[in-house]
Amino acid sequence: MASRSPADGPARAQARPLGLPTQPPGTPGPGAGDRYTPVTALAPVAEAEMFRSIAASTPDGVVAADAAGVIVWANDAAAEMFGWDPAHLVGRPVTVLVDASVHPEALELRRRVLSGEPIGRMTSTGLRRDGTTFPLSLVPAIRRTPAGQVLGMSAITRDLTYEQQVRRDLTEALARSHARFDQVAKPQALLDLDARFVSVNDASCRLLGWRRDQLLGRDARTLVYPVDLGDATVKLDRLAAGESDAISYEVVATRADGSELPVLIDVSLVRDRDGTPRELAVFGHDLSEVAEAHERVEKQDAFFRGLYRRAVDPALALDAAGQVVYASPAFTRVFGYQPEEMRDRSALEVLHPDDVPRCRAMLDRITAVPGRTDRITVRGRDVTERWRWFEAVATNALDDPALSALVINLHEVTAELAAREELRRSEERYRAIVETAQEGIIHLDRRGTVLFANEKTGDILGVDHAALVGTSMLxxxxxxxxARAEDRLARRPLTGPEQLEVRYAHPDGTHRVLLIAAGPLSDDAGGELGSLGMVSDVTLEREAEAELRYQALHDSLTGLPNRALLIDRLSMAAHRQQRVAATGDEAGAGLAVLFLDLDHFKLINDSRGHEAGDRLLVEVAGRLSGAVRETDTVARLGGDEFAVVCEEATAADADLVAERVQEALRVPFDLGGEPVHVGASIGIAMSPPHSISDLLRFADAAMYTAKVSGRSRTSVYVDATEDDGSLAAERRLAVSTALHEALARDGVTLGYQPIVDFASQRVVGVEALIRWQHPTLGLLAADEVVRTAETAGLSYDLDRAVIRSAGRDLVALRERGVIGGDVYVSVNISPRTTSQQSLDDLVAEMLTETGLPASCLSLEITEHAIMDHADQAGALLDRLSASGVNVAIDDFGTGYNSLVHLQRLPVRTLKIDQSFVTDLADHPEALGIARSVIGLARAFGMATVAEGVEQAGQLDLLRALGCDAGQGYLWGAAAGVDELESLLATLA
Incomplete structure (x- = not known):
């Protein structure tokens, strides 16, 4: 017999009992074989009949077994349930009906039942004949005779397959229903009749901000804002009583965070089948967005009303006939008319009579076409009878239900028209200026094409200015x-205004020098429009400057280089010497300086006159130039003093040059009359080891030695310290060690020498000078301290200490009122510090630390330092100057860059060397040099400060030459911070 599908429902018993034993006791049952155990005691016939009747009618399976666990009877439902033929089921052990591998405890079931253990309903796994299994429910029981004798056991069985499937289906359906309830986007909930939450979906939780467990069982009315609570309670009570089936109302709910939430509540009554109210179904609608939208609309309306009330430009609304139906508050503010004064009046009444026809025509045009807009510029009269210009924009809004008017918006343009007229007049003025200017004015596009050139431009260039337009300036x-001009033109938007000098081949065959001052032109939006340039012919000026430079560098009498050019050449020679020495060529690294002083020149000059003296000097210059090597430089220092610079010279070479000079001077000079014999005292100094300044000083000392030795002699300078090298080395070591310790504890003190303005006789600055007291050697000269620092590699540390001390001292003096706020401090910077790019960081550190303005600091840097590190020094000076710090060239005229690179450097001050100042009164050449230097400085826009002013006569000469300021013993020596106040008091 085939098993039933779970979908077919529970098996139904047939009308007849299956395998009911009717044989006498001890007779084998059919199909039981030898294993069949006969029933020894049977129930009465009536009881058996009743049993068979019950078993036949029950839908469940019924199985009976004897005490040995062998099946003795089973109804049709059981046979069908387990898939056995009735003939084959009886006589088999009950264990064939269960899957012992799943439920091994079933094997013990017979023993437990027969032992009298009460066992209720239990579940197991049924085993069909074909080996398939199914969920089984069984109720076992013990079978006894009326006398209580145990006959065996019986069991009522039920196939649970269909029942479990139905249960699963119901569970899944319920889960789907809950999922739909939870996942629906609209808030939903179920309340009991006391308005307590029974179920609530996720949307409700999100809307209210409460967790589900916080809401379940809670009275929903506790979430209603108190103002709405009474009405909500009444409506819910009536609904719960069954007086209505649904209600809707708006309330303000309270969220979990305490915020208020406007909601629309729809509540429906859910009834049982008999119509009894059971629960309340609630649907919520968030009204916050609607409320916010209403609020936004109200705010927007209020905004536009406020905007219109506060609008600067007047507005009018006219009917189709042009009568005023509305005048804005701005109209009242601008014109002065009250709204009631304008209402029902023609808007044309406030217009200038000359503008009325044009305005009437415009109104007619826009009235004929709905939505049309037109504009016109008219004059309107305000309440003070003043005429003002307005731009009127008229729009036909007659078909707009919200307006039903002609809208006139007015914008006053009185000032704009006045400005436009002023601009026209200004353009006429500038055009007149351009046409009459004495400089060429030219407008170029970005590629250099001429867009405009005034008449003067043509005059300067020697071409027709009109013909220039459309051509390339390049x-x-x-x-x-x-190429240079093309590069400048391309970079002009980045570099900004600049000046450029170019050589120009004039059509007349001459070469001119043109100065072009140009800058980028841009529109209001920053777009590039090209360049505007001014062109000047500076040929004559440059020729005059070249002549002035020549005069400044050459002796006017002999044409030889003067002291300034000598120093320039000497510096270049020293620079080349250093490069040669760096290659290891010691033989070619020598540099010699010869100083010559003519013997008996004063006697000749006094006896034969200045004219003869001048002729002698010219002749001497010629002989000297012929006696030296081609690479040597001969210079006149002033008076009867000459100098020779010999490059790549050994001591023997220098001696040879000196001998040739002496030989050349032994030949008598013909000055018109008796022959004149003139000799020379010559001093020689060699480098290395001496520096340039030492070379000059030592050569002069050697010359003096030669002169006092008997004239027409040559003397070579020998450093006295070289005679006792051990003592000098010991001193240098002592000074170096003590200086290192002093710098470590910031122990260098300074003295300050006043710098006096010649025009006002007021102290405008002070120069910081080193005053260092050695523990055992006493007060050391500043030169020795500086040389020791350079030798020991302490230059940067020394300059840092001086800069910091000077800054602190100047701030302290300002705070004490000793000096004014515009007085500056000048600090000398060593060449080695100049070569370091961190000098500007050092200066910035001091300015930040002390609060001293950058304009109150001046850094004095020697020309030699700039030349030795030209690239780094140039960039450094640019940064220092850009920060506001003043840069001065110290000892001007004694270094390399005196004139060659002067105008390229960001220098504001030249300090005239003391050697020039000392010779002002006695040497006309020194006076001429000072005059040239001061003139050049003035031409370059620089100030001049003279050093070493000791006499009133020197002051008078410097002031007459146009020198700006000076310092020296005439006003006092350097004083410490504490003594400076009394010194300045004497100068006040």
Missing amino acids: DLLDGDER
Whole structure:
């Protein structure tokens, strides 16, 4: 017999009993074989019949077994349930009906039942004949005779397959229903009739901000804002009583965070089948967005009303006939008319009579076309009878239900028209200026094409200015000048205004020097429009400057280089010497300086006159130039003093040059009359080891030695310290060690020498000078301290200490009122510090630390330092100057860059060397040099400060030459911070 599918439902018993034993006791049952155990005691016939009747009618399976666990009877439902043929089921052990591998405890079931253990309903796994299994429910029981004798056991069985499937289906359906309830986007909930939450979906939790466990069982009315609570309670009570089936109302709910939430509540009554109210179904609708939208609309309306009330430009609304129906508050503010004064009046009444026809025509045009807009510029009269210009924009809004008017918006343009007229007049003025200017004015586009050139431009260039328009300005230049101008033009938007000098081949065959001052032009939006330039012919000025430079560098009598050019050449020679020495060529690294002083020149000059003296000097200059090597430089220092610079010279070479000079001077000079014999005292100094300044000083000392030795002699300078090298070395070591310790504890003190302005006789600055007291050697000269620092590698540390001390001292003096706020401090910087790019960081550190303005600090740097590190020094000076710090060239005229690079450097001050100042009164050449230096400084826009002013006569000469300021013993020596106040008091 095939097993039933779970979908077919529980098996139904047939009308007849299956395998009911009717044989006499001890007779084998059919199909039981030898294993069949006969029933020894049977129930009465009536009881058996009743049993068979019950078993036949029950839908469940019924199985009976004897005490040995062998099946003795089973109804049709059981046979069908387990898939056995009734003939084969009886006589088999009950264990064939259960899957012992799943439920091994079933094997003990017979023993437990027969032992009298009460066992209720239990579940197990049924085993069909074909080996398939199914969920089984069974109720076992013990079978006894009326006398209580145990006959065996019986069991009522039920196939649970269909029942479990139905249960699963119901569970899944319920889960789907709950999922739909939870996942629906709209808030939903179920309340009991006391308004307590029974179920609530996720949307409700999100809306209210409460967790589900916080809401379940809670009275929903506790979430209603107190103002709405009474009405909500009444409506819910009536609904719960069954007086209505649904209600809707708006309330303000309270969220978990305490915020208020406007909601629309729809509540429906859920009834049982008999109509009894059971629960309340609630649907919520968030009204916050609606409320916010209403609020936004109200705010927007209020905004536009406020905007219109506060609008600067007047507005009018006219009917189709042009009568005023509305005047804005701005109209009242601008014109002065009250709204009631304008209402029902023609808007044309406030217009200038000359503008009325044009305005009436415009109104007619826009009235004829709905939505049309037109504009016109008219004059309107305010309440003070003043006419003002307005731009009127008229729009036809007659078909707009919200307006039903002609809208006129007015914008006053009185000031704009006045400005436009002023601009026109200004353009006329500037056009007149351009046409009458004495400089060429030219407008170029970005590629250099001429867009405009005034008449003066044509005059300067020698071409018709009108013919320049449309041509390239670059085509007027040749070679390198064109390339340079083209590069400047391309970079102009980045570099900004600049000046450029170019050489120009004039059509008349001459070469001119043109100064072009140009800058970028841009529109209001910053767009590039090209360049605007001013062109000047500076040929004559440059020729005059070249002549002035020549005069400044050459002796006017002999044409030889003067002291300034000598120093320049000497510096270049020293620089080359250093490069040669760096290659290891010691033989070619020598540099010699010869100082010559003519013997008996004063006697000749006094006896034969200045004219003869001048002729003698000219002749001497010629002989000297012929006696030296081609690479040597001969210079006149002033009076009867000359000098020779010999490069790549050994001591023997220098001696040879000196001998040749002496030989050349032994030949008598013909000055018109008796021959004149003139000799020379010559001093020689060699480098290395001496520096340039030492070379000059030592050569002069050697010359003096030669002169006092008997004239027409040559003397070579010998350093006295070289005679006792051990003592000098010991002193240098002592000074170096003590200086290192002093710098470590910031122990260097300074003295300050006043710098006096010649025009006002007021102290405008002070120069910081080192005053260092050695523990055992006493007060050391500043030169020795500086040389020791350079030798010991302490230059940077020394300069840092001086800069910091000077800054602190100047701030303290300002705070004490000793000096004014515009007085500056000048600090000398060593060449080695100049070569370090961190000097500007050092200066910035001091300025930040002390609060001293950058304009109150001046850094004095020697020309030699700039030349030795030209690239680094140039960039460093640019940064220092850009920060506001003043840069001065110290000992001007004694270094390399005196004139060659002067105008390229960001220098504001030249300090005239003391050697020039000392010779002002006695040497006309020194006076001429000072005059040239001061003139050049003035031409370059620089100030001059003279050093070493000791006499009133020197002051008078310097002031007459136009020197700006000076310092020296005439006003006092350097004083410490504490003594400076009394010194300045004497100068006040």
